[in-house]
Amino acid sequence: MLAARYYGIKDIRIEKLPKPTCNSKEVLIKVAYAGICGSDLHIYRKGMFVSSVPEIMGHEFSGVVEEVGAGVTGLQPGDHVVGDPRVSCGDCRWCRQEKVNLCPDLGFIGEVCPGCFAEYLVLNEERLLKVPPGVELFKAALVEPLAVALHAVGKANLSPLEALGIIGAGPVGLLTLLVARPFVKQILVIDRVPARFELARRLGADRVIQMLPKNPSEQVDVVVEAAGTGATLRGALKWLKPGGRLVMAGLYEGSVPVEPNDILEKELKIDGTNAYERLDLEKAISLIASGQVDVRPLISHILTLESAAEGFLMLTSPDIDVVKILLAPAPAVD
Ligand SMILES: [Zn+2]
Ligand SMILES: [Zn+2]
Incomplete structure (x- = not known):
């Protein structure tokens, strides 16, 4: 599969990597749209947040379930999903109280583990939220912001x-x-x-x-x-x-x-404020699904995954009129 990996400051490369596979509780997702976030720009400009390089960037996405592990109960192939990209210790006082955003070890996919600037991504079932059918996937990609x-x-x-x-x-x-x-x-x-x-x-x-x-x-x-x-x-x-x-x-x-x-x-x-809580993600899905919040005007560009580096250049050039850039991974080549 194709993926956009971060190698260092202002160094993003498009590479062909093996398609990931899923374990018992995991889900393989075919990424439909992935948004470039302000925090991705901090990585790009300053090298913040990323724990090791190279790493597949990206934490905002919508996609379609392609395969599920044997222990997955709530999702099946064909379901439309978005991610809860927060990665926490799972064990501290705040994680146990479902205040994951206050976990001292909080990180995100695309920073501490592979992210969504790729054709495919594997996540634990618990880190996915279902999007009702009929909600356009390019809109669902804005659930996280x-x-x-x-x-x-x-x-x-x-x-x-x-x-x-x-x-x-x-x-x-x-x-x-x-x-x-x-x-x-x-x-x-x-x-x-x-x-x-x-x-x-x-x-x-x-x-x-x-x-x-x-x-x-x-x-x-x-x-x-x-x-x-x-x-x-x-x-x-x-x-x-x-x-x-x-x-x-x-x-x-x-x-x-x-x-x-x-x-x-x-x-x-x-x-x-640090990111959001699970309830904010659920509320964001329902606001987009019901049409109460129309995110479409914010999407200024949809680029192919191969153009990821160009997207970062656009977002860091002061003179270019750009708001939210979505990357749309090309059809699978493997
Ligand atoms: Zn974000
Ligand atoms: Zn924790």
Whole structure:
């Protein structure tokens, strides 16, 4: 089968590898669509998260069950599935309480074991969720990032008269906008790329701006920071009203300076978010299946698996208008 493997910073190679086989509790999945995530860009640019190289990248996917192990009871060939790509120790206090996202050893497929930028992938049955028939698989590939947004919005604890600020109009920021829209009075989005303004407006933003507002009258009750830079984190602390809440949903590439007195003087409340819980994934499937959340406008490109490296180049070039790239593995060649 073909797979896109990470060899080191900015080094992704398309290779032919043996098709994986499944053990008793495992399932062989033919990948339909696989999304390139912001965390994949951190791997690409900085070599973060990956425990050994070379490794097949990717943790966001939809696919079709091709084979099941003898001990698999809940899935059969032909079922449509998405993954719960979290890999945890299974034994700590948080894993035992089903708070897997808090496991100190949390990793993801595509980082600590083979991922989904391949024609096939094998996962334990427990790490798969069924997608109802009729849901288009390209939409189902966005279940995982939608779960990230659901987890962030859950932490934000929004109320109807509030104003929400979203920093970053990438996939997580825009999915946060879609999920939060029914629950708040006003949503403002900040992004430095004007090409994304129209999309953010179309998805329900009341205002889209390029720079952080300086006027205190434009401060907001809640900020979801989905860009993950020092400047945007500092900006989020300035943008919040006294007593405001910050939800951190962007990943940082190292330590960044902040002005802590902004937190003290305004008595801000800060929530970290790490991925999602199983319930967020289940909710994401039902929101996409019911049509309550339409993820289609976020999918800016569908590329072949062979073009994976080109997809990473596009996502790391500041001038290219791109939101979510899906890779569609070509038909099996073996
Ligand atoms: Zn992701
Ligand atoms: Zn654990």
